[in-house]
Each structure stands twice: as structure tokens, then as C-alpha cells.
Amino acid sequence: MTDVVSPRLSSQGAGAILLDAAGPVFSDDIQSRIWAVAAWMLKVDGVAETVPGMNNLMIVFDPLAISPGEVEQQLLRIWQTVVPDAVSGRDIDIPVVYGGPDGEDLAALADNAGLTVEEVVRRHSEAVYSVAAVGAMPGFVYLSGLDPQLAFPRRAVPRMKVKVGSVIIGGAQAGIMPCTAPSGWHIIGKTEVPLFDPLRDPPCACKPGDRIHFRVLEVQP
Amino acid sequence: MIEILSTGAVNSVQDLGRTGYLDAGVGHSGVMDAPALEIANLLVGNDEGAAGIEVALFPFRLRFKADTVFAVAGADCPAKLDDRQVPGWWAMTAKAGEALTLGLPRWGARTVIAFQGGIDVPLVLGSRSTDLKSVFGGFEGRGLHRGDRLALAEGSRRMLRMEGGYGADVSALRGPAAAKDEAIVLRVLPSAEYAVFTGESRSQFHETDWLITNDANRMGYRLSGPELTLIRKLELFSHGIMPGTVQVPPNGQPIIQLAEANTCGGYPKIANVIEADLWKLAQAPVGARLRFELTDRDTAVAALRQQRTFMAALAADAALMRGWN
Numbered sequence: 001m002t003d004v005v006s007p008r009l010s011s012q013g014a015g016a017i018l019l020d021a022a023g024p025v026f027s028d029d030i031q032s033r034i035w036a037v038a039a040w041m042l043k044v045d046g047v048a049e050t051v052p053g054m055n056n057l058m059i060v061f062d063p064l065a066i067s068p069g070e071v072e073q074q075l076l077r078i079w080q081t082v083v084p085d086a087v088s089g090r091d092i093d094i095p096v097v098y099g100g101p102d103g104e105d106l107a108a109l110a111d112n113a114g115l116t117v118e119e120v121v122r123r124h125s126e127a128v129y130s131v132a133a134v135g136a137m138p139g140f141v142y143l144s145g146l147d148p149q150l151a152f153p154r155r156a157v158p159r160m161k162v163k164v165g166s167v168i169i170g171g172a173q174a175g176i177m178p179c180t181a182p183s184g185w186h187i188i189g190k191t192e193v194p195l196f197d198p199l200r201d202p203p204c205a206c207k208p209g210d211r212i213h214f215r216v217l218e219v220q221p
Numbered sequence: 222m223i224e225i226l227s228t229g230a231v232n233s234v235q236d237l238g239r240t241g242y243l244d245a246g247v248g249h250s251g252v253m254d255a256p257a258l259e260i261a262n263l264l265v266g267n268d269e270g271a272a273g274i275e276v277a278l279f280p281f282r283l284r285f286k287a288d289t290v291f292a293v294a295g296a297d298c299p300a301k302l303d304d305r306q307v308p309g310w311w312a313m314t315a316k317a318g319e320a321l322t323l324g325l326p327r328w329g330a331r332t333v334i335a336f337q338g339g340i341d342v343p344l345v346l347g348s349r350s351t352d353l354k355s356v357f358g359g360f361e362g363r364g365l366h367r368g369d370r371l372a373l374a375e376g377s378r379r380m381l382r383m384e385g386g387y388g389a390d391v392s393a394l395r396g397p398a399a400a401k402d403e404a405i406v407l408r409v410l411p412s413a414e415y416a417v418f419t420g421e422s423r424s425q426f427h428e429t430d431w432l433i434t435n436d437a438n439r440m441g442y443r444l445s446g447p448e449l450t451l452i453r454k455l456e457l458f459s460h461g462i463m464p465g466t467v468q469v470p471p472n473g474q475p476i477i478q479l480a481e482a483n484t485c486g487g488y489p490k491i492a493n494v495i496e497a498d499l500w501k502l503a504q505a506p507v508g509a510r511l512r513f514e515l516t517d518r519d520t521a522v523a524a525l526r527q528q529r530t531f532m533a534a535l536a537a538d539a540a541l542m543r544g545w546n
Binding site: 008010011012013014015016018020022026038048049050051052053054055056057058060063064067068133134135136137138139140142153154156157158170171172173178179181182184196198199202203204 | 240241242243245247248345352356357358410411412413440456457458459460461462465466470472483484486487488490493495496497518521522525526529
């Protein structure tokens with residue numbers, strides 16, 4: 001582990017603080033620290049929830065039980081002193097139909113990357129992804145490990161409906177839609193694997209630290 | 222038991238929301254105007270977080286299948302129990318067979334109805350809130366339909382001491398309603414990317430009367446006004462966001478995240494509406510205008526404390542009125 005970066009703190013209302021430790025590229029070391037700090041902060045009186053993001057962490061608390069300034073102090077102290085655990089995740093197989101009507105942005109993404117569609121599919125499916133965080137919507141996994149050449153800035157205006165099971169790319173991140181919802185990410189394929197069930201405990205199929213393998217079922221024109 | 226006679230599909234069963242699952246991507250949901258539900262619940266003798274109905278599409282009509290103590294709060298709408306007027310912020314007793322009708326609000330956008338005992342739907346991930354976007358919780362995970370029958374949990378058997386009912390004076394908490402042509406003022410704290418917006422955009426953010434577009438629901442409101450721009454292009458990693466977070470996507474038109482907000486987002490954030498002012502957004506209809514006034518963290522905490530103190534005092538009053546002490 002290299003020197004611990006100094007994170008930036010900001011408010012999200014009186015009762016939430018965002019710690020941002022992101023540099024220009026995603027760091028697995030920083031992410032391990034994020035997971036560890038999240039677990040520690042949950043033990044602080046007045047802290048209600050911790051939300052790991054991609055190299056960042058949101059702390060949600062009752063500002064009448066613990067002051068925002070106190071949360072910041074604790075957060076910075078734990079950030080500096082915590083020893084990240086080694087996470088032993090599981091391997092999860094996600095079969096994907098690439099392109100076609102349920103992967104309508106595949107060609108545009110290939111264009112943007114200066115690659116053929118086949119090459120995009122090969123690079124997307126051969127990478128091994130880590131579940132860095134679960135969020136945005138129920139069961140949505142933020143995956144690190146995307147080939148940088150497949151990065152594609154999010155759409156200027158989000159689509160109001162992206163179908164459940166859509167395999168997507170937003171910026172330098174890969175993901176899968178766990179339910180039908182609005183999204184500004186690009187759709188390159190579709191899977192039938194269910195990612196979220198509110199009647200199951202835990203409700204999510206994937207946890208931070210798990211490894212995802214996309215498997216090519218078919219590439220459609 | 223109550224039966225829904227007339228409704229729109231956005232009207233739903235809500236409590237104070239779901240906590241503890243943000244890290245699974247499950248948003249808070251819950252009623253948009255939380256103080257209104259808390260007050261209505263306290264008036265009918267419930268815990269403040271019992272499940273009620275949030276009505277955002279009018280007219281709304283239901284029939285009571287048994288004698289039931291209920292209260293209506295939030296948006297000021299003409300309400301009738303058969304032929305009797307129903308004042309807002311007031312608990313009264315409906316007789317079995319009577320129908321409650323809520324008409325189009327004169328002010329506000331969302332009315333809540335609390336019932337003694339609360340609506341008895343299963344807890345899903347610790348809450349009775351409907352998550353409309355994710356289709357779970359509440360009544361079968363969806364908005365209400367005509368003909369739906371909702372069970373009420375067993376409430377206190379004690380009847381109200383006052384014949385005409387019992388109410389709360391909320392003026393100290395909610396202040397005077399803004400006139401129809403006046404912008405609704407919301408206090409905000411600057412968020413992470415505030416300083417990355419151009420000086421002109423920051424001024425415009427605070428000086429504009431932002432229009433709430435048709436694209437406004439429990440997830441969030443899209444606003445229309447001058448195009449806000451950044452000093453430099455940003456592509457952020459996804460990070461946690463809260464109800465009240467004001468994001469600015471590349472088209473420069475702000476989005477305010479609300480009760481059913483996604484738990485994480487990636488657009489730059491200019492500000493956050495403070496928690497104590499979120500109910501004002503719940504009551505801001507499409508076409509209304511919003512103004513964002515900069516405040517500080519101490520003020521935001523103090524405003525929240527004032528709300529909690531009000532609720533605690535009301536809870537004590539309500540208990541006394543019922544002779545529970």
C-alpha cells in the first residue's frame with residue numbers, strides 16, 4: 001500500500017457527508033480502504049448508513065445525534081488508521097446476448113472506441129470485473145476492470161427506460177440493469193440473470209468484492 | 222378496512238421510508254412530505270411512522286368499511302366525509318360506510334391520509350413504503366387502483382375526547398403558504414462540485430426562479446432555466462446521493478433528487494436542499510417555480526431540530542388530549 005491519499009469531504013445536506021478519494025483512474029487499493037472505512041463508520045453512534053461508491057463513500061447520519069463536524073473528524077481519523085481487509089469474493093457467471101435490439105448502443109460504442117463490434121465484445125467479455133459497489137438502484141453493481149478503451153461518456157440526456165438485464169457502460173464503468181429504470185449509460189447487450197429480489201435476504205445477488213465474468217451467448221447485428 | 226373508490230396510479234401507501242439498504246442500492250422511498258405524515262399519525266394516536274396514503278393525483282375517494290379515526294394533512298384540498306367538511310391537520314371519526322373525497326388542492330401537491338392503527342401491509346426490507354420504481358413494498362409493490370381493499374392494523378381503542386375531532390396548528394412549522402405566482406424558497410448547502418461551476422452559473426443558480434417541468438415525480442424533478450456550465454468538463458465516478466441533491470447533467474438543466482432517488486449518481490452536484498425544506502418540494506406542483514437560497518450547516522441542523530421539537534411537543538399534546546397519561 002502506498003501513502004494514504006487525503007480525501008475530499010463535502011456535505012449532502014445536514015445529515016450526509018461524501019468522502020471522495022478518487023484520482024484520475026479507479027484504484028483497487030483505495031476501494032479496499034473504502035469498504036473497511038464503511039464498516040467502521042457504521043459502528044459510530046448516530047451513523048445510520050454507509051454507501052460505498054467508486055473510490056468514494058457517503059456517510060448518512062442523524063445530525064441531531066452527532067454533529068456533521070464530529071462525523072468528519074471520525075471519518076478522517078478512521079480513513080488514516082484503518083487496515084483494509086482482504087476481501088474474498090465469489091466468481092459469478094453472467095451470460096450475455098450482445099448487440100441487436102437489446103444492445104442498441106454496441107455499434108456506437110465500437111465507433112467511439114475505434115474498434116470493431118467483435119473486438120468490443122471480446123474485450124468486454126474477457127475482462128474480469130470486481131464488484132466495487134452496489135447502488136444507484138436496487139442490486140445495481142458498479143464494476144471495475146473495464147478495458148479503458150471501452151470507456152464512453154454517459155449520454156447527455158438519460159433514457160427514461162432501460163430494460164432489466166441490460167448490460168451497460170457509463171464512463172469508465174461497466175454495469176447491469178437490475179430493474180427497468182432511467183439511465184444515462186450505453187446499452188451493449190442483455191442477460192437473464194436476476195440480480196435483485198426484495199423478498200430474499202440479502203436482497204442482492206452480488207456483494208462488493210465478488211468477481212463477475214461476462215460470457216458471450218451470441219453477438220447479434 | 223378501507224376500499225379505494227377513485228384514484229390515480231401514483232397514489233401509494235407510504236411510511237417514513239426504508240433505511241439500511243442504501244448500500245444494496247435500495248432507496249429510502251417514503252412519503253414526500255414527511256412532517257405531514259408524522260403530524261397526521263400523531264393526531265390519530267399512531268406512532269409518527271405508521272403507513273398512510275400519499276395522494277398526488279386528484280380527485281381521490283375511499284370508503285371506510287368500519288368506524289375509523291383518520292386525519293388528512295399536507296396539501297390544502299377540499300375534503301369531504303360524505304357531506305361533512307373535513308379540515309386539514311384534524312383527526313375525526315368516520316362511520317362504517319362513509320366515503321372520504323379529496324378534491325384538487327387549492328395549495329400544494331400532495332395530501333396524506335393517516336388512519337388509526339396504520340395501513341397493514343407487509344414490511345419489505347423494514348418498511349411499508351411503496352417503491353414504485355422498483356415495484357416492491359406498500360400494497361403489492363404498486364400504486365393504488367380502484368377496488369383495492371387495504372387492511373388497517375389494530376389501533377388504540379380509545380376514542381377522541383373532543384366530539385368534533387382534534388387538530389394541530391402547524392403555522393409555526395410550515396409558515397404562510399407562498400402565493401401562487403411567488404417562487405418557493407428552498408435553503409441549500411453547496412455540494413461537492415459547487416465551486417466547479419462558473420461564477421455566472423452559480424449566480425444564475427441562486428437568482429433564477431426555476432420552473433418545475435412535467436418531468437417531475439417521486440424520483441425527482443427536472444427543472445428548466447438558464448443553462449448551467451462548468452469551468453471544466455468532469456466525468457465523475459459514481460457516488461452516493463441523497464433526496465435533495467441537485468445534480469446538473471450535461472444539458473445544464475438541474476435535476477433535484479427526491480424520495481425515490483437512485484442511491485448513487487454520476488452527474489456533478491451543485492447543491493443540496495436541506496432536509497428541513499424537503500417537504501416544500503413535495504408540495505411544489507409541476508409549473509411552480511423554485512429559488513435556491515444559500516445557507517450553512519448550522520442553520521440546516523437548527524431547522525431540523527425545530528421540526529423534531531415541534532413533533533415531540535405535538536406527540537405530548539396528542540397523548541394528553543386522549544387521556545393516555
